[in-house]
Amino acid sequence: MAHQAHSYHMVDPSPWPIFGAAAALLTASGLTMWFHHKTPYLLIIGLISTALVMFQWWRDIIRESTFQGHHTPTVQKGLRYGMVLFITSEAFFFLGFFWAFFHSSLAPTPELGGQWPPVGITPLDPMEVPLLNTAILLASGVTVTWAHHSITEARRKQAIYALLLTVLLGCYFTALQGMEYYEAPFSIADGVYGSTFFVATGFHGLHVIIGSTFLFVCLLRLIKYHFTSNHHFGFEAAAWYWHFVDVVWLFLYISIYWWGS
Amino acid sequence: QGLKSLVPTEFPGPDPIFGTTKPGLPATDTFLGTNKVPDLQRVFQRSDGLPVHLKRGYPDRMLYRTTMALTIGGTFYCLVALYIASQPK
Numbered sequence: 001m002a003h004q005a006h007s008y009h010m011v012d013p014s015p016w017p018i019f020g021a022a023a024a025l026l027t028a029s030g031l032t033m034w035f036h037h038k039t040p041y042l043l044i045i046g047l048i049s050t051a052l053v054m055f056q057w058w059r060d061i062i063r064e065s066t067f068q069g070h071h072t073p074t075v076q077k078g079l080r081y082g083m084v085l086f087i088t089s090e091a092f093f094f095l096g097f098f099w100a101f102f103h104s105s106l107a108p109t110p111e112l113g114g115q116w117p118p119v120g121i122t123p124l125d126p127m128e129v130p131l132l133n134t135a136i137l138l139a140s141g142v143t144v145t146w147a148h149h150s151i152t153e154a155r156r157k158q159a160i161y162a163l164l165l166t167v168l169l170g171c172y173f174t175a176l177q178g179m180e181y182y183e184a185p186f187s188i189a190d191g192v193y194g195s196t197f198f199v200a201t202g203f204h205g206l207h208v209i210i211g212s213t214f215l216f217v218c219l220l221r222l223i224k225y226h227f228t229s230n231h232h233f234g235f236e237a238a239a240w241y242w243h244f245v246d247v248v249w250l251f252l253y254i255s256i257y258w259w260g261s
Numbered sequence: 262q263g264l265k266s267l268v269p270t271e272f273p274g275p276d277p278i279f280g281t282t283k284p285g286l287p288a289t290d291t292f293l294g295t296n297k298v299p300d301l302q303r304v305f306q307r308s309d310g311l312p313v314h315l316k317r318g319y320p321d322r323m324l325y326r327t328t329m330a331l332t333i334g335g336t337f338y339c340l341v342a343l344y345i346a347s348q349p350k
Contacts, residue, residue: 225298
């Protein structure tokens with residue numbers, strides 16, 4: 001049997017990239033059909049196929065790493081670069097929405113009454129639920145670090161408790177934010193204030209849900225003994241992503257919630 | 262690719278002080294299930310020529326076929342829908 005003379009991972013042929021591309025096509029055109037022709041079927045097929053591809057692709061990565069041993073230190077280094085680059089791209093994504101917010105709020109037009117918040121807008125009190133949400137995310141940053149230390153110290157039970165607490169804090173944030181959205185005295189249609197507020201905080205909320213899901217998958221893998229005290233990059237990637245989500249919230253809180261009120 | 266199976270260097274178990282209060286505790290951790298990774302490593306390292314996305318046999322095949330049906334079928338539906346949508350009213 002031939003053995004490779006390098007430490008890289010030559011993956012088995014996989015259908016997920018092309019199926020994932022098709023799923024993206026279905027989701028995008030599904031959105032179009034839903035917006036313009038009020039039929040949601042293509043969108044539903046797109047979302048389901050996207051979910052199926054994601055599940056199977058990441059399942060296969062776990063198989064290749066934990067069960068087949070392909071993730072050498074060289075491979076892991078590449079994955080670290082990849083995650084850092086991805087998070088950087090997400091940072092630029094949010095930068096755009098912050099740009100939009102400051103563009104409109106630093107020089108409010110006469111149509112807004114020459115002030116920020118605009119005339120007629122009652123902003124949310126930053127010292128109420130938003131402050132609680134800040135505390136929740138900061139606490140979750142502590143618990144995820146606690147979980148990481150527990151993993152490196154091979155304390156499985158403690159790591160499980162810490163990671164579970166992190167996921168629960170993430171869910172608590174999402175629930176509170178959902179309630180805030182429901183109770184808010186303004187909507188996304190309320191001029192540029194509503195647009196910048198809900199698009200920026202909305203995409204942040206989506207990232208909290210993604211991050212919580214990523215951490216939850218790590219929790220399941222932790223329970224199933226996938227991680228060792230030396231090799232647990234999946235968890236580290238989730239923790240990096242979670243800290244990124246936390247930092248974006250801090251910027252949102254300071255600029256939109258606090259300065260913007 | 263010839264990589265040897267991972268030696269599971271899993272958690273060495275509960276704190277070193279265990280055994281003083283519960284003398285009957287087993288050596289392996291049983292909190293929320295036992296470690297099945299070595300068994301799964303055996304399964305996924307079988308030399309059967311199957312690619313990793315079909316390695317587990319029947320459940321993998323069913324999930325793969327469902328995904329393929331949805332994506333390829335959906336692509337045809339998409340092309341038809343876009344053709345119809347592009348017709349003048």
